[in-house]
Ligand SMILES: Nc1ncnc2c1ncn2[C@@H]1O[C@H](COP(=O)(O)OP(=O)(O)O)[C@@H](O)[C@H]1O
């Protein structure tokens with residue numbers, strides 16, 4: 254029922270512009286896989302190559318082990334949910350859902366029954382005879398999912414399907430999509446520029462930048478062990494310091510920055526002499542009243558945000574380097590004020606040296 | 619209106635409005651009212667006009683229904699106008715689809731230019747051109763003969779053939795542009811969605827593209843049909859001995875018999891009957907007037 258998807262050195266060029274650059278990834282049957290990346294990085298192009306609307310300039314797309322070269326979208330076991338849903342406005346809801354069955358010559362009574370069954374699955378039991386224009390955004394979303402499920406695809410392709418919804422509904426639909434995927438066991442390939450969405454829903458995430466696949470890993474590895482500076486900076490917040498690798502001491506190295514020399518661990522593929530930056534997550538940057546033995550910088554608090562379950566503090570050191578630190582609010586935390594003198598203290602284990610560009614994160618909300 | 623005032627000032631604006639009103643009133647409304655009024659009056663020698671015999675009646679209109687020949691011509695005019703409309707649709711729909719969804723953007727201006735160039739030549743000249751092209755020893759026959767597609771010259775201008783070809787050529791763009799606009803406004807993702815759900819190309823057209831373009835097709839069809847049925851130039855110039863168009867009968871009444879009264883009645887009959895015919899067809903195809911106006 255579900256099939257794996259294999260991209261084998263896939264490249265897509267539009268004229269001289271390379272939208273997808275030598276991407277290889279093996280997506281397992283039944284997996285929930287996300288492509289995550291800023292807008293314009295080639296995500297939709299990848300999806301369109303898998304669904305068959307465009308043919309890769311180089312490389313192979315295999316679905317269920319079969320080479321898909323030359324196969325049109327109507328010959329592939331995939332169903333694409335378009336970014337704008339592309340429901341048929343002139344058909345009632347049930348005909349939209351049953352369109353794929355109509356194409357396959359299923360008789361009307363059966364089509365209708367199946368459409369109603371799918372409407373129950375997506376929790377819209379009374380919508381069969383409604384017009385598409387009568388539905389809300391979230392309801393249209395569900396109809397699009399039902400329409401794609403109706404053809405019993407082996408692979409579902411979803412192009413930022415939640416981006417048009419408001420925050421509340423989006424969070425609800427995340428869980429819903431995940432549940433539908435688990436129930437149907439169909440391979441989901443999901444595209445998003447929203448890191449929260451990708452991390453929360455996926456079995457594995459592929460992070461993309463400028464047409465290149467930067468890292469493929471399970472969500473916690475993407476966050477905890479980013480492959481390079483781009484992945485680290487695109488996913489989650491960071492303190493980023495520039496400097497030079499100076500020495501080695503038992504698994505950790507020394508990293509000399511204008512703000513001081515710190516011990517840190519080397520990221521993947523990073524060695525002495527490389528042009529690297531130090532990345533430190535805000536939750537690992539402790540704000541302390543006393544200086545630490547090592548990895549400690551005196552700072553002045555510039556801004557404090559009380560977020561409820563955690564407290565976020567911005568600060569700056571004598572060299573003008575800014576820091577962001579987050580502490581969980583356990584009820585007893587003392588909230589610092591602006592201008593307070595503190596120390597940023599962290600462990601070398603948590604500071605990782607990475608190479609590569611830093612993403613200019615595109616802001617969504 | 620205030621825009622016009624701001625831009626051109628009071629005097630010019632007044633002149634514009636007066637000119638438009640004059641054009642509408644004197645050149646469109648009044649002549650039609652005059653003809654309409656006359657269509658109910660008998661055709662009389664000048665000295666009896668205004669006399670006791672000059673009373674309103676439906677006699678001029680009844681003349682048509684008493685003449686099987688005229689009714690016959692009318693029916694054939696409707697049939698061949700419908701055929702012209704159908705052929706225009708068959709030509710225009712694929713072309714409109716190609717232009718709006720397949721042709722690369724950069725060749726669109728060239729395509730439009732190629733389509734428009736013939737319109738710069740007057741209708742009379744174009745019809746004459748076709749007369750020459752279609753002639754027994756004309757270029758079309760010699761080309762087809764030369765290519766070995768036909769063995770003997772074809773008599774193109776026979777029956778309604780010449781008229782149909784001429785009318786299709788003259789009015790096909792009136793079909794093309796509304797359909798082009800309609801398909802243009804269809805979200806390409808819908809076509810792709812249909813294909814992605816397994817639909818073969820013909821079903822995508824049947825279920826997605828055609829229904830969406832229905833208003834465009836309807837307005838194109840109404841225009842081509844009405845223009846064809848009301849055309850006088852093409853049916854006259856490309857006529858054969860057996861092709862009589864209803865407008866030619868109107869012309870006979872007016873210019874050969876000098877009977878403008880009956881001629882007017884026939885002209886209004888053509889308008890009324892064509893409108894009825896179009897309404898019936900629209901009902902059959904479930905098109906609403908409001909769809910067309912969109
Ligand atoms: N048909 C096309 N012709 C030319 N350039 C294209 C085409 N489709 C996409 N691109 C370009 O490829 C890049 C990646 O596009 P896309 O895959 O849509 O990005 P994403 O979905 O990640 O936002 C963009 O710069 C876009 O302009």
Ligand SMILES: [Mg+2]
Nearest residue numbers: 296297336412
């Ligand atoms: Mg996209």
